[in-house]
Amino acid sequence: MxxxxxxxxxxxxxxxxxxxxxxxxxxxxxxxxxxxxxxxxxxxxxxxxxxxxxxxxxxxxxxxxxxxxxxxxxxxxxxxxxxxxxxxxxxxxxxxxxxxxxxxxxxxxxxxxxxxxxxxxxxxxxxxxxxxxxxxxxxxxxxxxxxxxxxxxxxxxxxxxxxxxxxxxxxxxxxxxxxxxxxNTRSMGVGLAPCAIPEVGHPNFTIEEGKMEVGIGHHGEPGIEVCDLEPSAKIAQRFCNVILPDLPFESGDEVVVLISGLGSTPVMEQYIVFNDIEKILKERGIKIYLSYVGNYFTSLEMAGVTCTLMKLDEELKECMDYECDSVGMQQFQR
Amino acid sequence: MxxxxxxxxxxxxxxxxxxxxxxxxxxxxxxxxxxxxxxxxxxxxxxxxxxxxxxxxxxxxxxxxxxxxxxxxxxxxxxxxxxxxxxxxxxxxxxxxxxxxxxxxxxxxxxxxxxxxxxxxxxxxxxxxxxxxxxxxxxxxxxxxxxxxxxxxxxxxxxxxxxxxxxxxxxxxxxxxxxxxxxNTRSMGVGLAPCAIPEVGHPNFTIEEGKMEVGIGHHGEPGIEVCDLEPSAKIAQRFCNVILPDLPFESGDEVVVLISGLGSTPVMEQYIVFNDIEKILKERGIKIYLSYVGNYFTSLEMAGVTCTLMKLDEELKECMDYECDSVGMQQFQR
Known part of the structure; x- marks a missing residue:
């Protein structure tokens, strides 16, 4: 450890x-x-x-x-x-x-x-x-x-x-x-490597090299599928295929996009995932009002990212734009 | 990878x-x-x-x-x-x-x-x-x-x-x-696990489980010693033993302390290291004017932390307190 x-x-x-x-x-x-x-x-x-x-x-x-x-x-x-x-x-x-x-x-x-x-x-x-x-x-x-x-x-x-x-x-x-x-919010995670609770000393779940856990939870809860690791663009497609129809998010909607790393995934990779998601949303006519990329909600040193979308209305926009001050949220200001 | x-x-x-x-x-x-x-x-x-x-x-x-x-x-x-x-x-x-x-x-x-x-x-x-x-x-x-x-x-x-x-x-x-x-600034890093450049696909250096690399560089440059992994309080002592005499930082000095993770080390652990360093500085009569803990300067998914101290005078204080706005630096505002 x-x-x-x-x-x-x-x-x-x-x-x-x-x-x-x-x-x-x-x-x-x-x-x-x-x-x-x-x-x-x-x-x-x-x-x-x-x-x-x-x-x-x-x-x-x-x-x-x-x-x-x-x-x-x-x-x-x-x-x-x-x-x-x-x-x-x-x-x-x-x-x-x-x-x-x-x-x-x-x-x-x-x-x-x-x-x-x-x-x-x-x-x-x-x-x-x-x-x-x-x-x-x-x-x-x-x-x-x-x-x-x-x-x-x-x-x-x-x-x-x-x-x-x-x-x-x-x-x-x-x-x-x-x-x-x-x-109005939907999220999904993809995990690439596990994390270890300090008192336990070793990971309580495994993700094999070359594999990814689709739909992983914030504590390593099993996802919906373990499959071969895919390129970012394909993973972005998976995120959208699960998240968009569930609400559903539709053409004309304005959304907040929040990509968070789960701990050890470099922020660079999180931007790459965002880039691929942004392209899909654009194709589908979904407009990004605010976007956030970074380690906003992690799981110790787990590797992976979560994708979160929130559909906005005027009240939610006003709240998102309202000034605030916190360690995690300073990047949330426009 | x-x-x-x-x-x-x-x-x-x-x-x-x-x-x-x-x-x-x-x-x-x-x-x-x-x-x-x-x-x-x-x-x-x-x-x-x-x-x-x-x-x-x-x-x-x-x-x-x-x-x-x-x-x-x-x-x-x-x-x-x-x-x-x-x-x-x-x-x-x-x-x-x-x-x-x-x-x-x-x-x-x-x-x-x-x-x-x-x-x-x-x-x-x-x-x-x-x-x-x-x-x-x-x-x-x-x-x-x-x-x-x-x-x-x-x-x-x-x-x-x-x-x-x-x-x-x-x-x-x-x-x-x-x-x-x-x-007026001195830094030092301790690495616990390596990182891999995407185009290379595997780490270009190794740190064995149970070991740490003292003085590691931001690209995995070798440090001054590879030794058994120590508790945070001992690592904090190492940071201070190397950094403080080099300037030197002395009793009565006011300093900025910046603890940065190298990528995959959870921010929680970075706070624990800060906690131990803060105690040593207090003992030595060095006053913390500003402190920052987080992933401010990383090396892909390397595990480790760096400790940086800057000795302040009035001009440097005025500059550190001056308002600014950047993605990495919003947390630097008082």
Whole structure:
């Protein structure tokens, strides 16, 4: 395991200890050291935005905490849900008296812990509503969208929800906008090499040299097909063949395109994949309003990329264009 | 070779084709498609900032083109110097009539091609002066600093030079500031796994599992020692033992700390290394003025990190704090 670590059981704690030092202008720690908040949160009279999830996805999740973005995040162990108490502490850290929108991804552990945290918050008189991201198309067939996992589309959900809250919207309005964002979003991943959790010390899945895993999940969840590695243009075609008909994205639509590396795939290759996807969208009359290429949502040192598309309307455009400031999202500004 | 590519000989062209699409608000291509410029360059009456080098170091070099940063960049093949004509075309693209500062790293091919490009520019009546970055301590012993390679410290040189030019300084003033920046900067890398050039298809060097290469260069140049992989805290000590006495950095100094991943090392691990370095600096009474952790200067999918320190004075602080806008440097704003 070729890693820079001290005690493998302490990687999240040491990372967060450093994170709040490096980004002290933007974030701060809380009484619960696994809950990181926007420095000025809770913002009085603003709907609080909370997320959380397993660590190992840098800049997700903590990197999206900031101004007009996520107010507080619960940081679990590597690839493991934060416990309910941690989600609850994040809710408290974000609560500015106007309610809290809990925007997270569809994983069993997160669903369970969020539900308990929401119950606890309700008992304390904090109004919390949730949106569960399920943008990963290959993780369940059409018609069973509620079973799909949340992946890089969560970033767009946070961006939209964060902007809406910053505009002064009510909790219901923030929830509706974030729900629309994820409802209009579809993602898919292709993996080329696995990653290893520091405490485990070796990859818990394999991808053979010369092969690729189509539809891989953010924790190495099996995809829909293992096949010979293809040129970027063919992989781009696969992305479009799965993602476009599912919403569907159609001629005349305006979209956000987000290509994220999964960790060890050079950003150069991510641009090459984007280049091929852009050509297909152009052919199909789908207009790119905003595009992002880089390591926005990773899985430790997994090799691979994810492709995320969000269909825009005027409200979503306004939210995407709204200024924000976070470590992961500065490149999202036009 | 687990890579997203089409024709391996076309990776730089396809990457740049995509890059100018994604960042059309900030950069544009030129008549020479391997020269990318700040959208509004040449800026009349401002000293132009030019750099260039081999590709494969994303976001370097093209990612530092932008407002109050680099005006034009010459993008060579992977790990290969751009030819003289490309450097010359970059000079022309950046020349706003007040001279051009060519700020690049110390590699034989770049030195040769820059010299030819500068001769050609002089013949055309464009005043060009250069600063050659040599921040990589392990690449030559003290006393032979002129033999040292330029690595991630180049980013700080571009930031300082770009800010100085934006403030309206003369060419000599820009050169003096950029020269001071790199003179005050020291870097070192540690590699944990190699990378493969797409056209070659396999790594051209090896690092065995369980080992690390101390002092590795940005293209896999051999370091000063291959030894057993150590915990992050010990590696941080090695960084400090090499970097601090070389300038020297001393108690009371204020510094910029830049930890960059080399490609496939997760950003989480980079924060852990930062955490350990920060503790050592604190013990030694060295104050961190600004700190940056992330993939700022990579080497394809090499595993490893580089540590860069720059000692500040008031002029350098003012330049580091000056607003700028580039894909690689947005995180550099306070």
């Amino acid at each position: 070729q890693k820079f670590v001290n005690d493998p059981s302490k990687v999240v704690d040491e990372m967060l200890e450093a994170y709040v030092k490096v980004h002290a202008d933007l974030v701060s720690t809380t009484e619960n050291e696994r809950v990181i908040k926007y420095k000025h949160a809770p913002v009085k009279g603003k709907v609080g935005i909370v997320t959380g999830g397993g660590s190992g996805h840098k800049p997700a999740f903590v990197g999206y905490v900031g101004r007009n973005m996520v107010d507080a995040v619960a940081c679990g162990e590597i690839f493991s849900s934060p416990p309910a108490q941690m989600f609850y502490d994040a809710i408290k850290a974000a609560d500015g008296g106007k309610g809290v929108a809990l925007l997270y991804g569809n994983y069993a552990g997160d669903n369970m812990n969020v539900a308990m945290a929401m119950d606890e918050a309700e008992d304390e008189g904090i109004e919390v509503k949730k949106v569960v991201a399920n943008d990963d198309v290959p993780s369940a067939p059409k018609g069973e969208e509620a079973k799909r996992r949340g992946v890089a589309g969560e970033i767009l959900m946070w961006k939209v929800g964060g902007a809406k809250a910053a505009m002064g919207a009510s909790l219901d309005e923030v929830i509706a906008a974030a729900q629309k964002a994820i409802k | 687990q890579k997203f590519v089409n024709d391996p000989s076309k990776v730089v062209d396809e990457m740049l084709e995509a890059y100018v699409k994604v960042h059309a608000d900030l950069v544009s291509t030129t008549e020479n498609e391997r020269v990318i410029k700040y959208k509004h360059a040449p800026v009349k009456g401002k000293v132009g900032i030019v750099t260039g080098g081999g590709s494969g170091h994303k976001p370097a070099f093209v990612g530092y083109v932008g407002r109050n940063m680099v005006d034009a960049v010459a993008c060579g093949e992977i790990f290969s110097s751009p030819p003289a004509q490309m450097f010359y075309d970059a000079i022309k693209a950046a020349d706003g009539g007040k001279g051009v500062a060519l700020l690049y790293g110390n590699y034989a091919g770049d030195n040769m091609n820059v010299a030819m490009a500068m001769d050609e520019a002089e013949d055309e009546g464009i005043e060009v002066k250069k600063v050659v970055a040599n921040d990589d301590v392990p690449s030559a012993p003290k006393g032979e600093e002129a033999k040292r390679r330029g690595v991630a410290g180049e980013i700080l040189m571009w930031k300082v030079g770009g800010a100085k030019a934006a403030m309206g300084a003369s060419l000599d003033e820009v050169i003096a500031a950029a020269q001071k920046a790199i003179k």
